[in-house]
Amino acid sequence: MKTWFHSWRAAVRIARRDAWRFKGRSFLVLAMIALPILGVSAADLTLRSAELSAQEQADRRLGTADARVSDPRYGGVAVDQSPDGEIDQPVGDYEDKPYPEGRTDVTKVFPAGATVLTDTRGHGKLRTKYGLLHTEIRELKASDPMAGGIMTLLDGRFPEKNDEVAATSHFLETSGLSVGSTLSARGLEREYRIVGSYELPDDLKTDQVNALPGAFLAPLGKALEAAGLPGTDASTTHLLKLKGAGAEGFTWNMVKAANAKGAVVVSRAVLLDPPARSEVPLYQREGWSGYTNSEGVERAALIATATVVGLAMLEICLLAGPAFAVGARRSRRQLGLVGANGGDRRHIRSIVLAGGLVIGFAAAVAGTVLGLVLTFALQPWLEETMGQRFGAFDVRPLELLGIGALAVLTGLLAAIVPAVTASRETVLASLTGRRGVRRSNRVLPVIGLVATLLGGAIALYGSVLSDQFLIVAGGSALAELGIVAMTPMLVGLFGRTGRWLPLSPRLALRDAVRNRGRTAPAVAAVLAAVAGTVAVATYGVSRDAQSRAEYVAQLPHGAASVMITAEGGRDVPAVRETVQKYLPVDVRADVDRIAVGRTSCDLWEDGKGCGRYEVVVPKANECPLWARTTDGSDPRERFSKEQLRKLSTDWRCKADDRYFISEGGLVIGDANVLKVLGIDDPGAEKALASGTFVSFSRAQVDKDGKVSVRLITDLKAADLAMEKGADPPGAVKSFPAYRAPDGTEAYGVKGILPPAAAKAAGLTTVPLGSFYATDRMPSSEQRQKLDFELAAVGTDLTFHLEEGYLSENGIVLLALTVFAGLITVGAAGIATGLAQADAEADLKTLAAVGAPPRVRRTLSGFQCGVVACMGVLLGSAAGVLPAIGLRLTERRQAERMHQEALDGGFGGFDGLPHIPIVIPWETLGALLIAVPLGAALLAALLTRSRGAVARRAAT
Template identity: 70%
Template structure:
């Protein structure tokens, strides 16, 4: 035991001295190992610090209060909830019985003796330096002790008067205002003065203003009704402070009144699962990560960590090998003085241990320092403040051990190789005759065949992505194992090359111990890039084929769905002024109820309309009654498939802009912008007829009915019973367009004059535009600025056709692979120069010009990069093809199952192409090796340092 300790202690001292002597090589290996450790440790610290404890989370949601009471959203019916208050459900569900109208009186659930603080939120468009900004308005007495921790004051003070507000820092940055500025809401005469700036610790990017309770939202809602604007939706919760806290029994009592509670006491000490009624409810299955999912996640993390360690070992291994060769005389002296092979191995392994330990310390320390220093930047990027700076010593120790293990693994092969060298060869500097390993290539070939078979099985038979990925990984490791033999095969091409590349290739083949790992590292990086690029290019081709334009190419739509369209004229003019407009078609929409209602408003005086489908034209698949609530249940798959092809049931796949009810109010210019050439339709519009592009709404008399629904809730109840929804029906003479033209979401078109004659109320909706050329980026930016100044919620769309989203991704992947390739090739070249210094001096001695040194260095780097890129490109296509084949078979199976069950109308089969990214491959195959060679040649000195004559 003592001998073992002393021998390893001596080995570590020798390794530490050598590492300090050869600082350049040591720093290179240390940096390669420390950088991933820095990244992982910083990620661990960031993740742990961003995870809030229960106390920290409660401080942000409850402040210093004991509970928050909120309406359940199900009316006043009793509910069940989970201990956190994040999930709730009605205690007794009845699908045939709607929830009661009206909200829940939360005050009935407030215990006697509790202190109460209301917290109300709504939205309003507030004036800024640039126009209007949709902003969240919060009425909360922020300086109340109960609210401490919910809002963090940064400057000034919270409001103390009814005409004062505090604002978030993000609102100030967005609005251009400052403390002391005045702000008001659109259509609201009252002005408020900004007295302070605060932030929401969990939502740093929120635009919010804070006012005293009752100082803003109530008066603003009345002003909005008076001005015909959309009224804000206000939600109010109640914060409570009471002696003894809000217990679980009190929570269940509040649930009986339709109130959901977030309780501090319950969150800190949750009840047993058997005491939670929600979890005992039939059919309730709270989401929990399955053991299989956790195992798969751990396997994925382990795979990523393992591949990262393999990559580092492949890059660092040659450095240890060259270091061992540079120290072979010293190792020979160890053997000459009685040291055996295990002592030689211990010295080389100690080099990996020393550098790995140093990398662990440096990487972990830098991770701590950088994370702490960059914490504000990380918080701003994530959009929320961290909790405490959470350091988990055991996790950081585990990450640091990865560095030590990586250093040891990288030194294993050089240690074994050095220990096998004879003492005489080490002392004389002779390399001896080394035979290539014939077993390793055979093992690699077997792994390639096995991995390819597994990937083929996964893609053709099992349809499991995991099987394909696992088989591809095995095949790639097999290629890595075959790399030394493949490098030898590349060497046979040297006979056709000029002098410098021939020498570089011969040197790479002769010194496979440092060439093969560098080539394998390049191979692994390029294979991953090619796999992702191939999959991305294939998916890109699929999305391009599936893309459905929302408008004709170059057309523009600008719609405003709120406030009764009061800003529509200004938006129409702005678009026409700033974009290259060829034709403008103004459109309106039908409005039911108050003119200030938005498209999505329901209730509170806001209604809707629909095109009436005659009974004879209703699709049997969609007709549900009280006697037959599920018509599909009584039909066979063959009957469903047959009916799905019926014209009454055939749904249009015509993608387009959203049009409420499918009816637009406009003239014949709409047809021209949409590219519909139908003279009969233009004549019908001129005659005051409604032009419809779908057949079901047209009845036997050639008319189309428009039902005006003033009470949407009653209409829903009638549909559930299978009866006609209540509402006035306006019948208009109709013209059915022929040829089923592409209408981009427009089902019907009616002129403003015809709508007025029929008694329909309309409001401005927006416009459709055709352009004489595609709008440029500068024009779009000017338009966006103009629309932002107007402050309206404009739904703007410019149809540019399919726009690739993978271009920047493929470029980033190519750059990444290029950097790794150049880095690995550069490392191999630097080690080659250090290892072959004697050969270079021999070249100079026999009369080789100085540029040969630079040229040889460039070709050495280029040869390594070229071999790795060629092998990696071949290895990377396999997993991508396997994944695409698997995805294609899976989608085909879904398609066939849908047809077998009667769904679908026999449309086109799934299209899952396999596309090779030739541009990316060409960049990797040509540009990367060439760039690596040129860079290596530029940074290499033409003349080496003079050396002393070796002692004989």
């Protein structure tokens, strides 16, 4: 044991001295290993610091209170809840009866003597420096000790009077206001003064203002109700502090007792000490999944993580291995002296492996320390980016040690092959500097060939006969590993092309073939990076072509629309003028909608006095697959599979892929709508001019050529009638209609009702929005100004500018190409630098026989270009095949799903799938031509024409 320890200590000392002697090579390998360690350690620190403990979660949710009680609005029905209170469901089966709803009195679950603090939240539109901002309004006495920890005061103080508020820092930044400014809400005359700034540790990006209980939401709600506008939608929870210092807190049994009375409780005691899963009634319900990651998902995530880590280690070993090999060759004399003084092969292996151990340990220390420093320095930025404060700077030594051990392991793995190779050299060869002749390994290429053929067969089976992605991916990965194993043999085959090349590239190619120990790993590293890039690029371009074919334009190219369904279109006139101001508008078409009941209702609001309308589809035009049934059953059950397939192609069952914001696609407008939509139909223009309804939907026009609109005022009666398969009650207005020719592209608009016809029928209308035709696409500056102005309006609106299909793959493909290029240039540069260090004697021989100085630069460039070219060629071929296999698999899956949809009567929603396979020629061209050429030129420019004068070798 003592001998083993001393021999390894000596090996480590020799390796440490050698690493310090050749600082450039050592720093290169150290950086390659340390950079991933830096990233992983920083990610570990960030995730662990952002992960809150149970105590920290309780403080942020409850302050110093013992519990928070809330009303789930099930009308007092008993509930089951999760221990953290995030999930709750009413007890009982409500499949055949109405789902419970309504408020309940949660004060009946308060323990005797408990101190109560109310926390009410609502929403309102607050006036800012730029306009209106939809903001959360919170009424909580934040200065109360019980609320400590829920909000963090940054500046000023919390409100103490009814006319004071505090605001989150994000709200102040967004609104342009500051501490000391006055604040008011839309619909409320009263003004409030901002006296403080705070943040919510769990949500730093929330726009929220804080007021005393009853000071803001109640007056605002009354003002909005008086104006006929939607309310604040306020909800109240209660913070409880139990009586008695020795109280155990709100126990799980107390939580279940509160659940029986219809209340949901978040308890500090339960958060800190959750009950067993068997004690939670919610988890015992039939079919309960727990909304947690299944074991299969966690296993898949673990496999994916292990795969990524394994590939990263393989890439590092491929790039670092040749550096250790060259280092061992440059230390041949030193290793030979070890053998001459009694050292055996085991000692020589230990010295080379100690080099990997030393650099791996240094990389582990450097990467971990830099990760700690970087994470600590970037903590404020990370918190802002993630939108929440860290609980604590959580350093877990065991995890960091494990990450550091990964670096040491990588260094050792990279040094294994050079260590074995160095130990096989004889002492005489090491001392004299003779390389000798060694036969290449014939077993590894055979194994690689078998793996390539087997992987290709598996991938072919997965893409042609199976629908499983994993089979194709696994087969492709096996085939790629086989190609990596065959790389030394393939490098030798490339060498046979040297006879047709000029002097410098021929020398570079022969040098690469002769020194496959450093060439093959570099080529394999380039191969792996390029194969992944080409596979992703091929798949991404193919998916992009599919998305382009499936893209459905919402408007003609360059046209725009803005629609507002809230508050009865109150803000529509202002928004119309704003868009007109910033867009190069050629034609503007204003459209209205039908209002049933109060004109201030939102389009889909079910509030008091609000109704809705629907465009009646004649019975003869209804799709049998969608018809209402009196017993509530699925109408598809009445048809056979053959009938379902036939009905799926019926014109009545063709679904519109577009969504239009107005009910039934009906708008009230004039002929300008036709102009903006690009519809050239003189008949439609004439019909609108004469006050006739224009329909673009064949299904909406009855046999008499009319379109009917039903006005529904009693929403509950309408819903009850529809559940029974009957038509909802309501007055029906019929209009003579002009039906546009079939196939007319109306971009989701199914009918245009002239304003005169709507007025004659006694319909009440409110503004909906406008369509705009532009004479050119707006500039980026115009868009930014428009977006800013629309955001300042402070109302919910839908704005769309039709720019056509915009591919996001361009940036992704560019990033992938740059990534692969950097890996290629880096690997080729490493191989070139090692070649220069390894072939210094050959370069001196060339100079001695009269070669000009530029040969050194030219040879260096071609050495780099040869490695890059071989890796890119092999990687491109290896990367295209798995992408094609995955696309073929997707095509089979899509076709199978389409046939199942036809059999189920859903064929009207989508047609035959289009799954193209597209080769990314631009990416391949950049990789095959630009990257090797750039690598060669870069290496040539960075190489000195003349080498340094060398000392005479010691004998």
